[in-house]
Amino acid sequence: MHYMRIIALLLLCPLSLLRAADTAVAATAAPPTLATLAEFAAWLRPLAAVRSVQAEYRQTRLLRSLNFSLSIHGHMAQEQGRRLLWATTSPMRSTCIFSEDSFQQWDAETGKVTSLSAADMPWLKVLFNCQKQWLSGDLDALATDFSIEPLDDHTLRLTPRRQEFQLFFTQIEMRFRPSYDAIARLVFSEKNGDSMQMDFFNIRNNEPIPEQLWMLPPK
Amino acid sequence: MDATAKITRWLTGALCLVLRRRRAAWAAVLVLVGVMAVTALRVGTFSNDLGHMFPADSLSGNLYRLMTRSGLGDLIQLELASGQAGGAPAMLPAVDRLVAELSGMPSISSVDFRLTGGIADSWSELAPAWPLLTDASILATADPAQAVQKLRQALMLPAAPLAAWRHDPFGWQGRLLGELQDFHRLSGMKISLQHPYMTDADASRLLLTLQCRPGELATAAQIAPLLATIRQAVARELPGVTLTIISPLKHVLDNERAVRRDILQVSLLSLLALLILFLLLYRGAYDAVWIPVIPFATTVIVTGLMAVIFDEFCLFILGICGSIAGLAVDQGIHVYAAYSGRWRVRALARIWPPLLLSAATSALVFFMFALTGIRAYSQLGIFAGCALLVNVVLSFFILPTLLPQRPRLQFACASFQPGKKTAWLIVCAWLLGSAAAVSVLPRIRFDFNLSALDGASAETRLSEEEFQRRWRRDDAGNLIVVSANDRDELLQSCEALERLLGASGTRCFHPARLWPSRQTREAHRQTWRQPEATAALRRLEDELARECQRTGLPPAFFTAFFDSLRQGIAGDAERPEPAFFRDVTARLIRERGHTLSAMFFFAGALNDGELAALLEKLDGLGNCALLSNDAFRVATGRDFRPLASRVLLWVALGLLLLLLPVYRSPAKLLIIILPGFTAALWFAGLVAISGRPVNIATCFGMIMLIGLVIDYGIFALHHVTARDASTIPTAIFLSAGTTLLTSAALLVARHPILFHTGLVLFGQILLAALTALYVVPALVRLWRGRRGGLFVAALGLLWLAAGCRITSGQGEAPRQLTAAAAAGEWQAFQQAQGDEPAQMLTMKVDILWYSFPMLLVVQRDATSQRLQATGMLPTGAVVFAVSGEGGRQSQHHVAAVVPAIARKRIFAGIYDDLCNIFLTSSQPGPFPAVASTPIRQRLPSGIVQTLDGSPLRPVHKKLGTFPRRQWVVHYADWDDDLKSCRRIVYKNYRTRCTFTFQRPAPPEKETLAP
Known part of the structure; x- marks a missing residue:
């Protein structure tokens, strides 16, 4: 359950977390770094205009204990508050679509579409509740969940406050594009020393997403 | 000289003697009262245990005792309503402060609010625990190819942590989540699973559960300050938030307050009544004041006597006995009435036989209570019996010494x-x-x-x-409380109970479903130590490694899981339960003194017969009690009905034996x-x-x-x-x-x-x-x-x-229904009565000594109050046809062959009669806050309607009361779908017609002759 909640939160990161950051940093800031955080929050204002995003990504998983790394490539698309598509093209083809009421996954190996309703997966509600919460400007929730500090002019470090988040990640680093209108990189550090890095490129904000993209199995 | 005359003569002498030596008699009684008062205070041990009200080895007694031992009665639930959806998270900082404050209160032992931990915390802990949680047959469900395929699918998900898959390749933890879903469903709690604290689905309310220290909150004087302090703390930390306190302790408080208020009112009214x-x-006779003094002295004397006889005396029985002794004032009144006029001593002596006999018969009835085997009733019987006998002696011999001469009352x-x-x-x-x-x-x-x-x-x-x-x-499922002296015994009891209920295929959840008893854990571990299981484990590990290698994953990806499993197999069954389980079992197992109680949930609705059978089974186990009002009702019925019959029989026999020799x-x-x-x-x-x-x-x-x-x-x-x-x-x-x-x-x-x-x-x-x-x-x-x-x-x-x-x-059995529940059931009945297809009934009209059978086809719509009916003879000839809507008749046809008198007496108002019978008011009027079935209601139209059954349905309806009765209708045997009932009887008092409707018998199958 909590694992799913983390996924939900992470899914929101590309857009919502950043938009929330400008107020949240002000709310959670310690006095010595207040000016920097406030400044950072001001830089993130372009995110407010983002209604949809499409990007390609490269996800690198490092299993430290096994000294093994796995690289996954794919693309993603997100409509704010509605749905998210996460597709991988390598090493296997797979697509999953999250919406408020359901979760669907298709993979090329089995060729099957697996569907789950919100009743089976309460975390789907979490996903959209959080999203609404953050987009509506209720940023206290974010401040409750993470302590936030800027590492440099383009990077924020989020340290989970809540126990159930700490079980999964010790910290999350978030690097923005120079224009501050999208995330360029996300790095999740896990408790057991494993890590996961996501690099986003070819990012397109507010471009129409073809309806065909939301069909499973993909055509 | 007959016996009565001899007794009268002897008593007259004795009374004269006492009257002459009245001071000595007073002194003797005062000394006796004093000695007994001291004895009662010094020797007597009094208790307030309501458990003494039940038979020693009875269903209801065991239910009550186990319920008390479980400590469920010491729970307080606080509901904090923010007033808006999603408002709960904003309250969290203040609620955390409130929880800290409440936890520090001396009478509160714990506060349950946050759902700490999670299954992720136990990933590494659970793997070595599997050999204890289940037997090795689970290995047969493992499929290495499927495990790797699922892992690869998970890898494609964004940011999915892999630790879960590394420690659970075969998805066994899904079983635990299934158990928790059972728990969630059977507990019936509508809490959000999306929040790590107790909140409702729209996160507008928070729920805190407070466990009070046992025995510290027994009276209103102890409960009221605690509740007031809680209210103050909530008002201070969460201004603007609506607080609702739910607790059995509020019932204690309300009951005590109600009794106090009643006592005050009753005392004032009694004072007025006595005036x-x-x-x-x-007639203003001051000496009558001595009449109640005698029962008071009797109560003190007998209380002293009881303190000597019983090692522990029930305090509430003392209160009831005081009332019964108060009723013994009748004996004083008889003495008071007789001891007047010129020949007062002789008159008094003459009433001794009936006075003694009445006291003896009353005492006999009460003494029979001693044979019930119920401690409290035995004490009540002996106390009341002794009190009546002592009181009759004191009233007869001492009261006259206190009364002056006065004229006879008539x-x-x-x-x-x-x-x-x-x-x-x-x-x-x-x-x-x-x-x-x-x-x-x-x-x-x-x-x-x-x-x-x-x-x-x-x-x-x-x-x-x-x-x-x-x-x-x-x-929600049913709740059974299981008690034991230590944790392992408790878990074993839960497993035994599951086996008992499992025979009937009942689904259940209890702490041992998560963490079994030591005995079961050891048995599970032994199966994993078998050579076949070791080989199967090795084979699975090799296959998984090969599969991983084939798909480009490291072969050692699942090694940690198998290492943990082997560690568990080699380890001891005594290992502590995983942290994740502790969070759940802490809510299911309660410790009260040296007793542990577990909550055992199981699914299924039970009728009274099944409930009684289950209660018998649970009683056989000795440490399990089904907690519900219905269970208590059934148990009380089973315990007390035969007991009451037996006592009544003994009473009848005793009275016969006592009275027959005297009256013959x-x-x-x-x-x-x-x-x-x-x-x-x-x-x-x-x-x-x-x-x-x-x-x-x-x-x-x-x-x-x-x-x-x-x-x-x-x-x-x-x-x-x-x-x-x-x-x-x-x-x-x-x-x-x-x-x-x-x-x-x-x-x-x-x-x-x-x-x-x-x-x-x-x-x-x-x-x-x-x-x-x-x-x-x-x-x-x-x-x-x-x-x-x-x-x-x-x-x-x-x-x-x-x-x-x-x-x-x-x-x-009567049901207790709240206004909302009753209105809901009534609405369901109305919906069932919606636009129905036509139904055919047999109809018999009785007037005077004539009887007219016919067939009735009726169609009605409860929503629009539309009714259409046709009466036919069995031959098919139409006798009448009526229709209308909203009580207004639009069509009325009566066949010409119907005689004028019948046309006038029976069919003139047939439409109204049929409306009275077949249409019910959609607005039955407000239901009382809490009502017991049958529920009787007076509708705005003046119709009195009685609703009964489950769900509610009309069983009786009438308009007017004697001598202005207009009509009455009885409904019997409603169908399960509540669309029709098998028999309806309607009586119109104005026309003197009685209508009886029945569903026609199903047509017999036609058979062709060979």
Whole structure:
């Protein structure tokens, strides 16, 4: 359950977390770094205009204990508050679509579409509740969940406050594009020393997403 | 000289002696009272354990004891409502401060609010625990290819942590999540699974559960300050938030407050009643004040005696006994009435036989309580019996020493000597009343539900109902509390109970479903140590490694899982349970002193028969109790019904053995029991007519009153057989008046126990006194000098009829329904009555001695109140056809062949009659906050409607009351879908027509002759 909640939160990161950051940093800031955080929050204002995003990504998983790394490539698309598509093209083809009421996954190996309703997966509600919460400007929730500090002019470090988040990640680093209108990189550090890095490129904000993209199995 | 004369002479001498040495007698009594008071205080040990109210080895007693041991009664739930959806998270910082403050309160042992931990915390912990959680047969479910495929799918998900898959390749943890889903479903709690704290689905409310320290909150004086402190703390930390407190402790508080308020009101009213008594009945005689002093002295003496006899005496029984001793004031009244006039000592001596006999019969009834095997009732019986015997001696010998000489009291209304005509009138009225009471006895309903005696306020009940609606689902499972002395014994008991229930395929959840008992864990581990299991494990590990390698994953990806499993297999079954389980089991297992109690949930609705069978099974286990109002009702019924029957039989036999040697005549015996019998019969009839169910307090009061009202019979007999004018009618009148006026004060009480006790006292004493004063003299007047056989036979038949009728009168158990629930059920009934296709019924119209059978086709729509009906002869010829909507008739056709008189008497108003029968009001009017079935309602149209059954459906409807009755309709045997019922009887009092509707028998299968 909590694992799913983390996924939900992470899914929101590309857009919502950043938009929330400008107020949240002000709310959670310690006095010595207040000016920097406030400044950072001001830089993130372009995110407010983002209604949809499409990007390609490269996800690198490092299993430290096994000294093994796995690289996954794919693309993603997100409509704010509605749905998210996460597709991988390598090493296997797979697509999953999250919406408020359901979760669907298709993979090329089995060729099957697996569907789950919100009743089976309460975390789907979490996903959209959080999203609404953050987009509506209720940023206290974010401040409750993470302590936030800027590492440099383009990077924020989020340290989970809540126990159930700490079980999964010790910290999350978030690097923005120079224009501050999208995330360029996300790095999740896990408790057991494993890590996961996501690099986003070819990012397109507010471009129409073809309806065909939301069909499973993909055509 | 006969025996009575000898006794009278001897007693006259004894009384003269006591009167001459009155100071010595007073001194002796005062010394006795003093000694006994000191004994009661020094030697006596008093307890307030309600468990003594139940038979030692009974279903209800065990239920009560286990419930008390579980500590569930010490829970307080705080609901904090933010007033807006999603408002709960904003309250969290303040609630955390509140939790800290509440946890620091001395009477609160723990506060449950946050759901700490998670399954992720136990990934690494769970793998070595699997050999303890389940046996090695789980290995057969493992599929390496599928495991790797699922892992690869997971890898494609964004940011999915892989630790879960590394420690659970085969998805075994899904089983645990399934268990938790069972828990969530069976517990019936509507809490959000998306938040790590107790909140509702839209996160507008938070729920805190406080466990109080055992034994620290037993009285209102202890509970009220705690609740006030909690309210203050919430108001301080969370201003603007609505707080609702739900706790059994609120019932304790409400009950105690209700009793205190009632006692104040009843005391004031009793004072007023006594003033009226003093001025009107005792005519300002100050010496009458001595009458209640004697029972008071008796109470002190007998309390001292009980302190010596019993090692522990129930405090509440002391209170009840005090009341019974107060009723013994009747004996003083008889002495007071007799000890007046010129020959007062002789007159007093003459009433000794009936006085002693009445005290002996009453004492005998109470002594029979000692044979029930119920500790509290035994104490009650012995106390009350001793008190009556001691009181009769003190009243007879000491009270006269305190009374000055005064003229004889006489009440013309009490000294009734009827003429033959009046006697016939009275006897006929009595017979009619008795027959009417017998006829309505089948309608009597019993409600042994404890909530019927709960004096909790309507506000508390309503808030509980609202709380249940918000936080509990309707499909919640049943709850069994399992008790044991240590944790492992507790887990074993849960497993044993599951096996017991499992025989009937019941789904359940309990702590051992997550973490089994040591014995089971060890048994599981042994299966993993078998060579076959070791080989299977090795084979799985190799296959997984190969599969990983094949798909480009590291072969050692799952090695940690297999290492953990082997560590668990090699380890000890004593290992501590994983942290994740602890969070759940902490909510399921409660520790109270040296006793541990676990909550065991299981699914399935139980009817009374299944409930009784389950209760018997659980009772056999000895440490399990099903907690529900219905379980308690069924258990109480099973325990007390045979016990009550047995006690009544003993009482009857005892009374017969006591009275037969003295009176030696069946007619005299019947006269003695007549007032008591009439009182019980008529009172039961009145209760049946009122529709009010008989509860435990009413039953208990009626049994106790047998002992007291039999006195009226004995005195009435002595009065009618006395050769000269006796003081007995005056004494009966005075004692009845005293009891009636004081018990009438109880009728204003709001607490159900006090009210019902008052109702029984008032009703039965009134009826017994009226019978003794008027019916007995009338009967004796009519049958004096004749053979009493007819009288005996008539009474015997009446008794037999009453007995037969009452035993068959056990109906469906009453249900307690809140306004919302009742309105919901009524709405469901209305929906079922929606636009229905036409149905055919047989219809029989009876008028005078004529009967017209026909077939009726009726179609109705409850929503638009539309009705269309056609009556036909069995040949198919139409007799009438009517239709209309909203009560307005639009079509009315009666066949020409119908005679004019029938047209006028039967069919002129047939449309209205059919509307009365087949249409129900969609707005039945407001339901009371909490009502017991059957629910009786007066609709705005004046129609009185009775709803009963589950779900609610009309069983009776009428307009007008005697002598202005208009019509009445009875519905019997509704179908399960509530669309129609099998039999309807309608009586129109204006036209004198009776309509009987029945569903036609299904057509027989046609068979062709070969």
